[in-house]
Amino acid sequence: MNSLVQSPLQQSSPIHIIRSDDEALDVARALAADFREGAIARDRERRLPWDELERFSRSGLWGITVPREYGGAGVSRVTVARVIAIISAADGSLGQIPQNHFYAVELLRVNGSEEQRARLFAEVLAGVRLGNALAEIGTRTAHDRTTxxxxxxxxxxxxxxxxxxxxxxxxxxxxxxxxxxxxxxxxxxxxxxxxxxxxxxxxxxxxxxxxxxxxxxxxxxxxxxxxxxxxQSAFERPTTVGPFAQILHAAIDVGIARGAYEDALVFLREKARPWIDSGVDKASEDPLAINEVGRLAIRLHAAEALLDRAGRVLDAATAGPDAESVAAASIAVAEARAITTEVSLLAGSKLIELGGSRASLAELGLDRHWRNARVHTLHDPARWKYFAVGNYYLNGKLPPRRGTL
Structure with a gap:
């Protein structure tokens, strides 16, 4: 093998096949509880998650979007987004790694031949992980390719x-x-x-x-x-490939926000001092901290609701793709992506702000949420999402069909 890095693990345990949306969510929650334990050390030491990925893919979660007629669960887009958000709340990096795997599975579903779907879907259900080699640097625009x-x-x-x-x-x-x-x-x-x-x-x-x-x-x-x-043809006609890719990114961001929010609650209850001499002994009783947590909670819940809504609209477009339904899905996902971008950055920043200088100590690892959000939200500019949403509602303009909206 010519690759410079290889997995040190051998495939030994069988691959689980998930059969329903509820099972997928239950498995994701169980894995997230496990993945949360080592998240700080993996980030601090840049410890590659080989073992965690083996358990992740062997859990069956990497096969949940394979259509039922090919042996998969064919779960809803709402469920896929929730699964990614659950894992991302525990570890933002682990939540992002399967994003392009699911993207490739969706492209295969939409554009693959019958032979390709049958063969490659079987590989996915057998535990094959799909990576990606899409982007390039040094080209005139982010969409240009030379390979x-x-x-x-x-x-x-x-x-x-x-x-x-x-x-x-x-x-x-x-x-x-x-x-x-x-x-x-x-x-x-x-x-x-x-x-x-x-x-x-x-x-x-x-x-x-x-x-x-x-x-x-x-x-x-x-x-x-x-x-x-x-x-190319997946973007020359109305398909769900683009909005499906983007809802996964929104799920990563909302998961990162959820992780930062939950860590903020624990830190304020157990470790942080009151901001001012207001006669309280705990930061969790500080009126200013309580106010900020309330503001963050409302924004996080709004983002999670918009993510679910986008999933439902995307499910409708998946069942009946045409110019209008795919455009509606792209806009719903863009709305979710815009607010999840904001809340992931806000939650990570607010955690550090409320926790004070102690919250940025390396051994606590709480700064990782903001760092993860800041890097991931640079994937594609949120400012264009606001433009596409505004142009759709104000002028009736359908958004362009591409994977970065």
């Missing part, structure tokens, strides 16, 4: 370099966005151990430190033609 899929001597090969490859470090397949010889975008589900594939652990963000969002290099890597799925 090529070319035919050489009768064989398809990939040449290029990708960055922000969240999940690739931990994956068995790396869905890679490429430009073919006709200039059309395709998604190549290339095996991570293919010749010419090098996964580099060069991610150095000050937040989301264990997502492994580094580089992947393709040096003439061969790819089976049957593993290439059309990508």
């Amino acid at each position: 090529r899929l070319t035919r050489e001597g009768g064989e398809l090969r990939i040449h290029g370099r990708k960055f922000y490859c969240t999940g690739a470090l931990y994956a068995q397949r790396i869905p890679t966005l490429v430009i073919d010889d006709e200039g059309i975008q395709q998604l190549a589900f290339i095996p991570r151990d293919a010749d010419g594939v090098t996964v580099i652990d060069d991610w150095s963000g000050f937040g989301q430190r264990t997502t492994g969002s580094g580089s992947v290099v393709f040096d003439g890597a061969p790819i089976d033609e049957d593993d290439v799925v059309p990508f």
